[in-house]
Amino acid sequence: MPIRMRFTTWRSLATAAIAVLMAAFLTPAAAHAAHAATASPRESRPVYSYANAIREAVWVDTGLDGDRDGKHDRVAVDIVRPREPARQGRKIPVIMDASPYYSCCGRGNESQLKTYDAQGHVVQMPLFYDNYFVPRGYAFVGVDLAGTNRSDGCVDVGGRSDVQSAKAVVDWLNGRAKAYTTRTGGTTAKATWTNGRTGMIGKSWDGTIANGVAATGVKGLKTVVPISAISSWYDYYFAKGAPLYDSGPDGLSNYVDSPDAQAKCAVVQNKLVDGAPRTGDWTPFWTERDYVKDAGKVRASVFLTHGMQDLNVRTKHFGQWWNALAKNGVERKIWLSQTGHVDPFDFRRGAWVDTLHRWFDHELLGYDNGIDREPMADIERHPDQWVTSKVWPPSGGGATTLRPGRGTQAGVGTLGLGKGHGSETFTDDPQLSETDWAAKIATPTPEKAGFLTGPLTHDLRLSGSSKVTVTATPTTRTAHLSAVLVDLGPDTIRDYADAAEGITTGTDRSCWGASTAGDSACFKNTAAKRTNVDYTVFSRGWADLGNYASDRKGVPLTPGKAYTITLDLAATDHVVPAGHRLALIVAGTDKDLIDPPADRPTLTLDLSRTSASVPLVGGAPAFDHATPTKPSSAPTATPLTGVRNPSTAHRIPIG
Structure with a gap:
């Protein structure tokens, strides 16, 4: 700790x-x-010159030879640091973003790339971190992951090469690794200007690498700030055997590889294909890329943020990582927004910059500014409306078992604390999604089974991760299952299914730090993009029924035989208000969120052996208090007025 x-x-x-x-x-x-x-x-202030900052590049020896050219790979490290502290004999901490996107795709809402002068020194460093923190006495370091931009080696999508290429830089900053002034030769470069105290930050793949480096337990890494980050790469591509995307990590590698890597890394590329079979079976490839199992090695504090409607890096990632960190006593803080895959700089800019500033001051400079005594969690309840939670998940909650029951109409049942009864049958329709199901939850339709409470008399808060256990009998040898939790009732939410995933980007700009002619600290302002809805899907989970006996290996099914499997639903924090209904839907393929099975099965649910374990604050008494004694009739179906379908553009963890 x-x-x-x-x-x-x-x-x-x-x-x-x-x-x-x-x-x-x-x-x-x-x-x-x-x-x-x-x-x-006890707050760092912008007292140093950004215009006169030292801009330099070094190449750190990773100790690996991923591209098999007979030489250790060197990764490019671009540095911006204030000139004055070294003159004063003072050593400074480092904020570091290790990324594969600095040349291929860009960072941030405006897709900024690194740019260089004629000497190869960085002119523009993407995002605001250098502009804001360098004048306050920090160095900012941008690392090109192995196989990208100006680095040697090969991209291995979250594996040893990815993680080691960033960890080696932390080692160099702490005097344990070698670096050179050029990519192929040069003189030795030493980081005599830093005290070695390093914080890593980044969104998506960048934040994922921060998680991976933290899981090595490397000394000198004091804090990580993962934004919308992956915690286990298997869970990026599969959900208990069900494929989430129609491609594997080899496609992602192709997207970011430098020209040198594309020419040299055929062997690594083949390993990416062979190690990640489309069957969804767990292989040693995934073990190497599972950071959750190594949470006990984490020495750094963790300040994570995630969109609760992120359908790219889905919220299971932060939920399982958070729980593992908690079990190992890691100091941590969390922000949860209503957005999709969006950086907090673009949905809560002023508060984010201020909080991040105080976090780094506390963790890297040791200032006692009280941020460690503030509420652990900030949660967005409605667009731009935030609440805090002293701890997260809150105390006083617990897994509450809710059971579905057959209703008066086929496919429209009840949800409550009593024992489930009866059965329901549905047929997988890969052309329909969770929003299609929710729009017709009160109407008997052949593609789903829905179960709902009566109108609540009091608010119900679900905070954490849910599980849905299903006993189903298929008619085919393959079958996929989806389970979603729905808040049935009108609301105004961020439009997460829009291409911008909950924000609108304007034309005016605000400035966050110092600027130079080549690197502006001014960014386009954003605002919440709102939409009115009649229901909100707020948690989801998927599985291949063939994985009923093992999370790690699937088998063909026997038609007509009953199987029991538990689906892990994504972590969330959601309040179903009084007057709304809580609903559970069980169905087959969730269009655009999982791929369909080989067959088109009909499945029969045994409701006496089907249940949902949900993290209700207040537990079963809170549910009992909020629900009528007898569920009233189902609500009239109404069309969705805002979010219509999950976005289909989620294929790479960038942003």
């Missing part, structure tokens, strides 16, 4: 009041600058 550094600090009420009043009348960027000028001395 990380050792917390404690200091005593004091801030006058008058100073605090002035800061609050000034912030009320200034633009976000101006208010932020005013806050910095009036803040406690």
Whole structure:
């Protein structure tokens, strides 16, 4: 468990009041600058020149030879650091983003790339991290993962090469690895300017690498800030045997490989294909890329953020990672938004920059600014409306077992605490999705079985991960299952199914740090994109029924035989308000979110052996308190007015 550094600090009420009043009348960027000028001395301030910052590149020896050219791979490390601390004999901490996207695809909402001057020194570093933190006494380091941009080696999609190419940089920053001034030769470069205290940050693949490096237990890595990040690569491509995408990690590697890597990495590319069979079976390939199993090695604190409607890097990733970190006593903090795969800089910019600033000040500079004593979780309940939770998941909750029962209409049943009864039958229709099912939950349709409470008399909060256990008899040798939880009732939510996944990008800009002619700190402002809906699907899970006996290997089914399997539903934090209904839907293929099976099965559910274990705050008593004694008739079906279908554009974990 990380050792917390404690200091005593004091801030006058008058100073605090002035800061609050000034912030009320200034633009976000101006208010932020005013806050910095009036803040406690235990806050880093923009006192160093960004225009005069040192910009340099080194190539770190990874100790690997992934491209099999007989030489150790070197990864390119671009550095921006303030000039003044070294002159003063002061060593500074590092904020690092290791990414495969610096040349192929870009980073952030505006898809920024690294740019260089004639000497090969970085001119533009994507995102605001260098602009904002370098003047405050941090170095910013952008690492090209092995096989990308200016680095040697091969992309192995979350495996040893990916992780080692970033870990080696942390080792170099702490004096344990070698670096050189050029890619092929050059003189030895030493990081004499840093104290080695490193924080890693990044969204999607970048944040995934931060998780992977933290799971090595490398010394010197003090904190990681994974944004919409993967925790186990198997769960990016499969859900208990059911394929989530129509391609494997080889396609992702092709997307980011540098020209050198494309020429040299055929052997690695073949391993990516062979190690990830489309059967969905677990192989040693996935074990290497499972960071959750190594959570006990994590020394760094973790501040993670994830969109609860992220259908690219789905929320199972943060849920299982968070739980594993908690079991191992890791210091942690979390933000959960209503967005899809979106960076918090683009959905809650001012608060994010301020919180990130205080987090790094605390974790890397050791300032006692109180952030470790604030609520653990920030949760977006409605667009731009946030609440906090002292701990997450909150205490007083627990797994509550809800059971479906047969109703008066086929396929429209009840959901409650009593023992389930009866059976329901549905036929897989790969052309329909979870929103199609939810739109007709009160109507008997052949492709799904729905179960719902009566209108709630009190709010119900579900916080954490759910499981749905299903006993089903198929008519074919292959079958896929989906289970979703639905909040039935009108609401205004972020439009996560839109291409921008819950935000709208404007044309005006706000500035977050210092700028140069080649690297602006000003970014297009964004706003919440809202939509009105009649229901909200808020948690999902999938499985191949052939994996009934093992999470790791599927087998052909025997038609007419009953099988029991448990589906893991994605982590969430959602309040079903009074007047709405809570519903469970069980169906086959969830269009655009899993691929269909080879056959088109009809499945019969045994409701006496089907149940949902849901993380209700207040447990069974809260459910009993919120539900009528007798479920009322099902609501009239209404068309979805906002989100119609899950976005089909989720194929690569970028952004």
